[in-house]
Amino acid sequence: MGQLRRSLHFVIGAVEGLKALDRVSAPVAASVKKVTGSPPVKNALSGTWLGHQLHPALTDVPIGLWTAASVLDLTSGDAGSDAARRLVGFGALSSIPTAAAGAADWSDSYGPEQRVGIVHAALNSTALVLQVSSWLVRRRGSRGVGTVLSLAGLGLTLASAYLGGHLSLVRGVGVNHTAFQEGTESWTDVAADGDLAENKPLRVEAGGVPVVLVRRGGAVHALSATCTHAGGPLDEGTVDENGCVQCPWHGSRFSLADGTVAQGPATVSEPVWEVKSEKERIWVRLAG
Ligand code: FES
Numbered sequence: 001m002g003q004l005r006r007s008l009h010f011v012i013g014a015v016e017g018l019k020a021l022d023r024v025s026a027p028v029a030a031s032v033k034k035v036t037g038s039p040p041v042k043n044a045l046s047g048t049w050l051g052h053q054l055h056p057a058l059t060d061v062p063i064g065l066w067t068a069a070s071v072l073d074l075t076s077g078d079a080g081s082d083a084a085r086r087l088v089g090f091g092a093l094s095s096i097p098t099a100a101a102g103a104a105d106w107s108d109s110y111g112p113e114q115r116v117g118i119v120h121a122a123l124n125s126t127a128l129v130l131q132v133s134s135w136l137v138r139r140r141g142s143r144g145v146g147t148v149l150s151l152a153g154l155g156l157t158l159a160s161a162y163l164g165g166h167l168s169l170v171r172g173v174g175v176n177h178t179a180f181q182e183g184t185e186s187w188t189d190v191a192a193d194g195d196l197a198e199n200k201p202l203r204v205e206a207g208g209v210p211v212v213l214v215r216r217g218g219a220v221h222a223l224s225a226t227c228t229h230a231g232g233p234l235d236e237g238t239v240d241e242n243g244c245v246q247c248p249w250h251g252s253r254f255s256l257a258d259g260t261v262a263q264g265p266a267t268v269s270e271p272v273w274e275v276k277s278e279k280e281r282i283w284v285r286l287a288g
Contacts, residue, residue, distance in 0.1 A: 012166055015119050016112035025118040032107040036100070039263050045104035048264030053174045055101035056164075062098055063161065065091035066131060066154050073147040085138040088150055092131050099124065102164075105174060108230065108250045108265055113171050116163055123160035127153040176268045177231040178224050183209040183271065183286040193280045196220065201245060203235035206284050211273055213282060214239055214256055221256035222273035222284045228252075229266035 015021070036045055047054030069087035072080035099121070106117040130153030138146035167173040184207025191204050191213060202213045203225055210225035212235040223245065225235045232249030239245055244253040244262045252266035259270035273284040 008162070012116065012163070015116050018115055021115040021118060025114045028118065029107045029109075029114060032103045036104040036107060042104060043264040045101045046265040047101070047267045048261055051267055053101075053105065053267055055098065055105050056168065056174065058094070058098040058101055059161065059164065061094040062091040063157060065094060066150065066157060070147070070150050070154050073143070073150060081138075081143050084143070084150075085135060085146070088131055088135045088138065088146070092128060092135060095124070095128050095131075099128075105265070109167075109173060113167060113173050116167055116171070117173075120160050120163040120167070123156050123163070127156035127160065129153075130156065173230075176228045177226050178228050178268075178271055181209045181224060181226065181271070183207045183224070183273075185286050185288060187276065187283045187285045189281050189283050191282045193277060193282060196282065199239045201235045201237060201239065203233070204282075204284070206273070207286070209286075210235070211284055212245065213275070213284075214245060216243060216256060220275045220277065220282060222275045223254060223256065223259050224271040224273070227254075227266065228261075228268040228270055229264075234270070 036042055043049055045054060047057075050057075065087045069084045069091065072084040072087065076084070103121070106114065106121065109117055130149045134146040134149035134153065137149065168175065186207075188206040190206055190211065191202060196202050196213055196215045198215050200215075204211050204213055210233075211222050212225040214221045216239065223234060225233060227234055227247040227249065229247065229250060229252050232247040234245050234247055234254070237246045237248045239256070240253065242262065243256050245256055246253045246263075247266070250265055251263065252261060253263040254260065254266070254270040255262055259272040261267065261269055272287045274287045276283045
């Protein structure tokens with residue numbers, strides 16, 4: 001067991017450090033960004049509308065369908081032949097939106113995450129070719145060959161799923177980057193009133209958490225300054241005419257009034273802080 005774990009970590013570490021992959025992954029990511037970059041497409045594929053990343057949820061569909069097909073192949077005899085073929089076909093169809101959502105997420109990654117991501121995509125693409133081939137040979141009556149192709153495809157999909165899990169659970173891709181910030185519910189003095197200019201984000205700190213202050217139209221707003229999407233610094237972003245602060249890294253926009261996501265790729269709202277002005281100082285505390 002320990003040997004398997006060490007081997008897997010060695011392989012993933014090697015992929016993460018393989019800078020030669022950048023020659024392929026960087027231009028591919030740029031092309032994906034061009035296709036998926038418009039706000040409605042990005043919001044749809046990222047899962048902004050769902051409040052949760054879409055790709056991890058969708059992956060259950062092809063994996064489930066292909067697993068069920070292989071179980072039927074191995075246990076059902078001739079009676080399950082048609083059902084297994086249909087499961088393989090529906091699995092292939094469902095992998096298309098799954099891949100589109102994953103590609104949109106991946107195009108916002110860099111360096112080691114992007115390298116692991118492109119290997120993840122290559123394994124999934126090969127698995128899809130095997131499953132489509134399986135469906136085609138099954139239609140011609142070769143269930144035995146189809147079974148072998150499907151099992152090979154499923155094996156690659158599971159290997160790829162390991163990489164996907166590594167990206168989320170070890171590298172933190174797609175994780176809410178404010179999840180472990182506790183903040184404070186006690187009023188905390190963070191800045192002088194005069195430090196805050198209209199529509200100019202100001203970074204302060206309260207309870208060990210970076211907070212961005214924005215004065216706009218006579219009111220002062222405060223959000224956590226770490227972008228929920230991938231940790232970008234909102235205090236280095238811009239304030240738009242709709243009362244949103246835009247992250248400088250991938251363009252997510254958050255309402256200053258209530259922290260909700262106005263534009264993805266972020267899917268999770270930004271924590272909101274209450275603000276008061278007292279004795280020419282600005283005080284904040286985490287809204288309950
Ligand atoms: S870090 Fe990606 S939009 Fe902010």
